Amino acid sequence: MTVDAAKLVRMAEQITANMAYTDDVELVAARVADHLNRFWDPRMRQAMAEAANGDADQLSPALQAAVRQLHGVGGGGVP
Amino acid sequence: MPDMNLYYRVGAERDLGTPAANGNPANGGADAAPTVNVEIDGRHIGVPEGTSVMRAAALAGASVPKLCATEDLDAFGSCRLCLVAIEGRKGYPASCTTLVEEGMVVHTQTPRLAELRRNVMELYISDHPLDCLTCAANGDCELQDMAGAVGLRTVRYGYDGAHHLDKPKDESALYFSFDPAKCIVCSRCVRACEEQQGTYALTISGRGFDSEVIASQNDAFIDSECVSCGACVKACPTATLIEKSVIEHGQPESAVITTCAYCGVGCSFRAETQGGQLVRMVPNRDGHANHGHACVKGRFAFGYATHRDRITTPLVRDSIDDEWRAVGWDEAIRTAAERLQGIQARHGRKSIGGVTSSRCTNEEVYVVQKFIRAAAGNNNVDTCARVCHSPTGYGLKTTLGESAGTQNFDSVLQSDVIVVIGANPTEAHPVFASAMKRRLRQGAGLIVVDPRAIDLVQSPHVRADHHLQLKPGTNVAVINALAHVVIEEGLEDEAYIRARCDMEAYRIWRAFISEARNSPEATEAATGVPAGQVRAAARLYAEAGNGAIYYGLGVTEHSQGSTMVMGIANLAMATGNLGRPGVGVNPLRGQNNVQGACDMGSFPHELTGYRHLSDQATRKLFEAEWRVALDPEPGYRIPNMFDAAIDGEFKGLYVQGEDFAQSDPDTQHIYAALSAMECVIVQDLFLNETAKFAHVFLPGCSFLEKDGTFTNAERRISPVRKVIAPLSGMDEWEITCRLATAMGYEMRYSHPSEIMDEIARLTPTFRGVSYAKLAELGSIQWPCRDEASAGTPLMHVDQFVRGKGYFAPTPYVPTDERANARYPLLLTTGRVLSQYNVGAQTRRTGAVAYHREDKLEIHPADAQLRGIVDGSWVGLKSRAGETVLRAQVTERVQPGVLYTTFHHPESGANVITTDNSDWATNCPEYKVTAVQAYPVSKPSEWQEMFRRFTAAQQQLSEQALGEAQPSFAPAKLQRDRQVAQA
Structure with a gap:
């Protein structure tokens, strides 16, 4: 993971933490994915997803699930 | 037109x-x-x-x-x-x-009245100098007018008796003079200081014939409590209190109504001129935001507009180690366009971007975002509001449905309790603070939530009922605790919630906020605010009647800024404090056009009126008007642009009036990013800190040289009118249009009013806004939902803009930026009254006399522990960098907390701040940095580097400027109306 990708993952985890008012992982994941799709440049989503997938066991479960729902990122979501 | x-x-x-x-x-x-x-x-x-x-x-x-x-x-x-x-x-x-x-x-x-009035005037004039012909107020003196009106012909008393004619003048105030010999003791100045400004710096000393106006305890004005707002000067009917600029130039002969370009209050002014010379700025009595009041900056600090540092000729260079070369506009535009196109050819369409300015007009901002989206063909556009109020946009849109404050300023006059969170209105929004103080003197309650004892906590005739002096970074814990009390103690407005809010969201939120972890008792350890105080404050806010919340950057500039904004909206909804006069959720905007810059589609993910790019109908509307296909995906935000620049994929930036290199956090990171780009184009008044890294400099216009509009913190669109012609010879909106045209996308308007017409066509909340309507009404508060609308002072009156109000759960996630053994103190930042933001304008006015340097406020206990004394040099180190500031030992800050301002670049306040940012918007966390402080004897390494770099860059511009700078003879007034009539 490069430094910048690490920062993107850190930012994504920060989003996840702030959305985690409930234990419902799927709900949090959906909200995180929606936020990233709405506000992040696709290049950032891509870079974050690549880094996250390479280091998936380090991620929170909600972010792991969210990554799978990102638009324009290898195989997931609707562009 | x-x-x-x-x-x-x-x-x-x-x-x-x-x-x-x-x-x-x-x-x-x-x-x-x-x-x-x-x-x-x-x-x-x-x-x-x-x-x-x-x-x-x-x-x-x-x-x-x-x-x-x-x-x-x-x-x-x-x-x-x-x-x-x-x-x-x-x-x-x-x-x-x-x-x-x-x-x-x-x-x-009647004859008897005439006689009585003449007798009264005769007494006045018997103790007044008879130097009308050489008096600075000649032609604008009410005493002179009244002497004429009552037909005073003789003064029977002679001039030999006791009098006040020998009283010495007090010239100590920077912008006005006080001549007690000419005073008629009408008390207008004293009353203006009390009623309008609320400072109580002036008083009448003595009785009867000995009565005289004094400042504080008979101090010189400069040493008194006077804040130089100028209210007394405007009130004075004689030459006793008069602008030094009028003494110097004489009476102005014409006036233009325009809007101040400092803070988000957006005061209306009469810019009074003599030929092409601005003589004075007088607050407009008919100004809807300020009702004839002003502050020291708007009233007096306009000298920067003609300061010798103004650059009025375009400059270009190949590298930042080269000398600047003065060129004509055609060459500058061609160079900028070719370089941006070259970068796109080599690195792709998305390798460049632009940043709009909250100090520029709506029209100027609009054309820059249009330029990026339509001419550059990507969405890498952002605005400097990113680093101040982007969480407001996110938070209020999510909860209430519109990214703006809910009230007009006048609403505060009907508030029963006022909550001020992370804002310092008496320093940063002084004219609104005066209105607020008026209401507080009438008896409204006051709750201040701030780590520092700001002036509002205790000042003349104002004392906060509760000062929740929290630790920096714990806003969300405090707002959650307040809401917890409201729910726990049954203080919520159930009927209101049921009628107006999304009940499913409310149910979820209510369960969340009721959890024990959100109680004042549970949060006390983190916030430092006694639980009892939080409970008392919650009761006061919920039960007083009209509760109004005003907040500033102390709310937004945190890693949980967006959460806090939503927390504030939740609290207001839960207590029914939205949708009528005297209540509301009101962001106080730092710069004049923060609201406007956001409204104008500056954010990378949305078009004008906060409509997301992914919305196909909106996109189609713009595509039809602009005749170009738009990218439906968001682009980079400012911090993302810098990260991408360091990463090597972002190479070119067009910057409209923002100074990242001073204002943005983690200065050394910004320096690295700017240095990594191939082409940085800066459009500004001055060769600012960012321009030291620029390759093309396009000279901008001060607000005095512009036609356009600003939108203030209460959504009020106010006209900005040309007082003098652009010193550079080019309107700012036209620079952008020519740049777009040079890049192959034609953008042409003959006047900014046509840009506003386009905005109104494309933006539902601006429907019917036009320059003709602005001229007729003076100002308009959006939304303007149909052609006939005269604007909307209060929002969410019958229902929320989003339909049902949305209670967003707001978990308190502490920042990573925490005090530890290595960095045991927390630094927070703010501003002072006399300076504005990075000081680019105010440092080039007399205001430097009030605030020569940024100081580090430190509590006596922390100072003593470290051997730091008042006035000594203090080294300040965070994980981002190190700088040195002069200490000011004060109990305004609590132990463990430091405070400084960032008005001077050499202070390096942002060398210390980190890359931490708000989770939702990437708004930087300026307000919390873990630091260590220690006595030092010399500037930091960064400061030494800064001085060398500044000197080198100065040398690189000297030759070009020596050749190119015109003299600052008053510019010939070339108004568009004259052009239009020709």
Whole structure:
């Protein structure tokens, strides 16, 4: 993971933490994915997803699930 | 184009002598009062109950002589010149303090009144210098006018007796002079300082003939509590208090109504000129945001506009180690366009971007985002509001449905309790602070949530009921605790919630907020605020009646900024404090056009009016108007641009009036990013810190050189009108249009009014906004939902913009930036009254005399522990960098907390701040940085580097500027109306 990708993952985890008012992982994941799709440049989503997938066991479960729902990122979501 | 004659027309300011009935006209009370019919000099008139005879007479067209009365201040009745005769009454009552009664018959001119008035004037003039011809107020002196009006011909008393004519002048104030010899002791200055400004710096000392106006304890003005707002100067009917600029230049001969370019209050001013020379800025009595009041910056600090540092010629260079070369506009535009296109050819369409400025007009901002989206073909556009109020946009949109404050400023005059969170209005929004203080003096409750004891906590006639002095970074814990108390103690407005909010979201939120972890007792350890105090504050806010929340960057500039904004909205919804006068959620915007820059589609993910790019209907609307396909995906935000620059994929940046290299956090990171780019284009007034890294410099215009509009913190669109012609010869919106055209996308307008017309066509909330309408109404608060709308002072009146109000759960996630053994203190930042933001403008005015350097506030306990004494140098180190500031030991800050301002670049306040940012918007966490402080004897390494770099860059610009700078003879006024008429 490069430094910048690490920062993107850190930012994504920060989003996840702030959305985690409930234990419902799927709900949090959906909200995180929606936020990233709405506000992040696709290049950032891509870079974050690549880094996250390479280091998936380090991620929170909600972010792991969210990554799978990102638009324009290898195989997931609707562009 | 509107009729420019109408657009620029300015009526003479009329003074009706006493305020409208029920005080401030904005209260709306005057309209509701029953009408009273009176006869004045044979003319019949109906006026609202509570109107003075003087005001009724003025409205009837009869002018009663007066000296101590002015519409801006409550009637006082001291000068005895405004006497009138009222049928059926004994004597001659003062018309200013006598209220109309039904059927009253008033005579304002009789032989007996004339005699009485002449006698009064004779006494005044017997103790007044007779130097009218050489007096600075000659031509604008009410005493002179009244002497003429009453027909004073002789003074029988002679001039030999006791008098005040030898009193020395006090020239100590920077912008005005005080000449007690000319004072008539009408008390207008004293009352202006009390009623309008609320500072109580002036008083009348002594009694009878010995009465005189003094500042503080008979101090020189500069040493007194005076904040130089200029209210006393405007109020003074003689030359006693007068602008030094009028003493220097003489009386202005014409005026233009325009809008201040400093803070988000957006005061309306009469810019008074003599030829092409701006003589003074006088607050506009008819200004809807400021009602004739001003602060030291807007009133006096305009000298930067003609400062010798102004760059008025385009400059180019190949590398930042090269000398700048002065070029013509054609070459500069061609160079900029070629370089941006070259970068796109080599690195792709998305390798460049632009940043709009919250200091520029709506029209200028709009064309920059259009340029990026349509000409550059990507969405890498952002605005400097990113680093201040982006969480406001996110938070209020999510909860209420619109990214803006809910009230007009005047609403505060109907508040029963005012909550100020992370804002320091007396320093940063002084004119609004004056309105707030007026309401506080009338008895409204006050809750201050701030790590520091700001002035509002205790100042003349104002004392906070509760100061929740929290630790920096714990806002969300405090707002959650307040909401917890509201729910736990049953203080919520159930009927309101049921009628207006999304009940499913409310149910989830209610369960969340009721959890024990959100109680004041549980959060006390983190926040440092005693639980009892939080409970008392929550009860006061929920039960007082009209509860209004005002907040600033102390809310947004945190890693949980967006959460906090939503927390504030939740609290207001839960207590039913939205949708009527006196309540609301109100962001105080730092810069003049933060609201406008956000409204204009500056954010990378949305078009004008906060509509997301992914919305196909909106996109189609713009694609049809702009004749270009738009990318539906968001682009980079400012911090993302910098990260991508360091990463090597972002290479070119067009910067409109923002100074990242000073204002953005983690300076060394910014320096690295700017250095990594191939082409940085800076459009600004000065070669600022960012321009040291630039390759093309395009000289911008000060607000005095612009036609356009600003939108203030209350969504008020106000006109900005040209007072002088652009010093650079080019309007700023035109620079952007020419750049777009040079890149192959034609953008042409003949006047900014056409840009506004385009905005209005494309933006539902701006429907019907036009320059003609602005000229007619003075200002308009959006939303304007149809052509006929005159604007919307209060939002969410019948329902929330989003339909049902949304309670967003707001978990408190502490920042990573925590005090630890290595960095045991928390640094927070703010501003002072006399300076503005990075100081680019105010440092180039007399304001430097008030604030020569940024100081580090430190609590005596922390100072003593470290051997730091007041005035000594302190080293400050965070994980981002190190700088040195001078210490100011004070109990305003709590132990463990440091505070500084960032008005001077060499202070390096942002060398210390980190890359931490708000989770939702990437708004930087300026307000919390873990640091260590220690005594030092020399500047930091960064500061040494900064000095060397600054000196080197100065050398690189000297030659070009020596050749190119024109002299600052007053620019010939070349208004568009003249062009249009030719």
